[in-house]
Amino acid sequence: MKYRLCCIxxxxxxxxGTASGSPVGNIADPACLSSGLLTYERPYGFFAGIEADxxxxxxxxxxxxxLSLNTYGVRFGAILRDDIMxxxxxxxxxxxxxxxxxxxxxxxxxERTEKVDIVRIHTDPKFVYxxxxxAVMYEYKVNEGVFLRIGLDANYRRIELNDxxxxxxxxxxxxxxxxxxxSRILQNVDYTLRLDDYQGAVSLSYQVDNFVPYFGFMIMExxxxxTIQVPTDEYYYYNGDIALEQNKGxxxxxSYNYSNRFSLNVEAxxxxxxxxxxxxxxxx
Numbered sequence: 001m002k003y004r005l006c007c008i009x010x011x012x013x014x015x016x017g018t019a020s021g022s023p024v025g026n027i028a029d030p031a032c033l034s035s036g037l038l039t040y041e042r043p044y045g046f047f048a049g050i051e052a053d054x055x056x057x058x059x060x061x062x063x064x065x066x067l068s069l070n071t072y073g074v075r076f077g078a079i080l081r082d083d084i085m086x087x088x089x090x091x092x093x094x095x096x097x098x099x100x101x102x103x104x105x106x107x108x109x110x111e112r113t114e115k116v117d118i119v120r121i122h123t124d125p126k127f128v129y130x131x132x133x134x135a136v137m138y139e140y141k142v143n144e145g146v147f148l149r150i151g152l153d154a155n156y157r158r159i160e161l162n163d164x165x166x167x168x169x170x171x172x173x174x175x176x177x178x179x180x181x182x183s184r185i186l187q188n189v190d191y192t193l194r195l196d197d198y199q200g201a202v203s204l205s206y207q208v209d210n211f212v213p214y215f216g217f218m219i220m221e222x223x224x225x226x227t228i229q230v231p232t233d234e235y236y237y238y239n240g241d242i243a244l245e246q247n248k249g250x251x252x253x254x255s256y257n258y259s260n261r262f263s264l265n266v267e268a269x270x271x272x273x274x275x276x277x278x279x280x281x282x283x284x
Contacts, residue, residue, distance in 0.1 A: 022197055022220070023053050023277040025075075026255045026265055027134045027151030028205040028212050030085045033283040034260045048076040049263075049281025051089065058273040060244055068096045069159075071128050079283065083136035083151075093128035095161045095193060097121045119168045119228060121191050123161040130157035130197075147207040152200070159195040159224075166191040168228070195224035195242055201251070212255040218269070220247050249273065 026032075033047065055069045073091015080086070098120050132155025140148045166189045203216030224242040253267030262282050269275040 022130065022132075022155050022157045022199050023051065023267060023269075023275075023279070024153050024155075024199075024201045024203065024216065024218065024251055024253075025134065025267065025277075025279065026205060026212055026214050026253060026263070027085075027136060027153055027203045027216075028147070028149045028207060028214065029255065029263060029281070030079045030081075030083050030134070031136055031139065031147070031149065032207060032212055032255070032257045032260065033079065033263055033281070034082055037261060037282065038284045043080075043082045045079045046077070046284045047079060047085075047087075047281050048074065048284070049279060051075045051091070051277065051279045053275060053277045055269075055273050055275040058275075060242060067098070070094050072125075073128065075279065075281065083139070085134045087132050087134075089128075089130040089132075089157070091128055092125035093123075093159050093161060094125050095121065095123045095159075095163075119166060119189070119191070121163050121166045121193075123163040123191070123193070126161045128157065128159050130155055132156065145207075145209045147205075149205045149207070151203055151205070153203065154200045155197075156199075157197040159193065159197070161193045163191040166228070190227075190229040192227040193224065193242070194226070195222060197222050203251075210257050212257065213252075214254070215250065215252040217250050218248075220244070220249075222247070246271070253277075 029047075033045075034041065038045070051071075051073060053071045056067070058067045058069055060067065071091055071093040073089055075087055075089050077085060077087030098118060132153065134151060134153040136149050136151045138150040142148055168187050168189045197220060199218060199220040201216050201218040203214050205212050205214035222242060222244050226240060226242060249269055249271035251267055251269040253265060255263050255265040257263050260283075263280070265277075265279040265281075267277040267279070269277075
């Protein structure tokens with residue numbers, strides 16, 4: 001039954017497309033980390049570790065240049081039956097972006113008063129959190145110490161960032177002085193980003209003793225909004241929805257396991273973003 005479910009999931013994800021977004025991790029970790037510092041060989045346990053994710057060129061609509069979203073924090077959770085991992089993530093995130101915005105208006109009006117050319121954003125580190133679950137759906141023992149595994153991962157991540165020193169370059173069309181209409185102005189603005197990432201992934205891993213390479217496909221739904229407030233003589237305001245240009249991507253990675261308790265992991269993602277994740281975890 002698990003084998004059939006996994007085949008269906010693989011087929012659906014490849015048919016729909018492939019996603020980028022949050023780190024996935026190695027779905028084989030619950031099976032590879034089979035011995036805990038406190039729970040020993042029991043089929044359940046707890047784990048904790050550190051994680052850093054570096055994402056560049058995340059492909060959102062209305063984006064003028066490169067975007068980077070970096071997160072640093074702790075991943076923790078429980079291992080069940082040596083094939084299911086329930087986890088949470090908490091840490092900080094930092095966001096850099098340069099984008100085009102066209103719907104610039106006065107508050108409480110629908111009249112478009114200016115065209116915004118480019119907004120440059122750099123936020124301070126802010127709180128980020130998420131939850132997820134991964135499971136080994138199929139396992140085949142190829143040889144002693146050699147295993148083929150297929151599994152699924154689903155996670156959610158919440159991001160809320162702000163920048164009080166963002167810079168906006170815009171062209172003024174409604175200046176009271178006709179000689180200044182069409183001129184470009186540089187201004188500081190207040191920027192807020194709220195983002196909810198929902199992601200599903202399917203992964204295949206191949207364990208050879210302590211080394212576990214893996215690859216897979218992902219699909220993500222990213223929903224949110226951003227607000228720009230421009231304090232000028234008249235208080236200009238922009239609010240718009242966040243939308244991905246595409247929600248498809250793939251990932252590859254490798255883990256090194258030591259004594260079935262410790263794991264070091266490196267993972268790369270590509271297509272709608274370029275990203276690298278480094279992670280170290282230990283099972284208790």
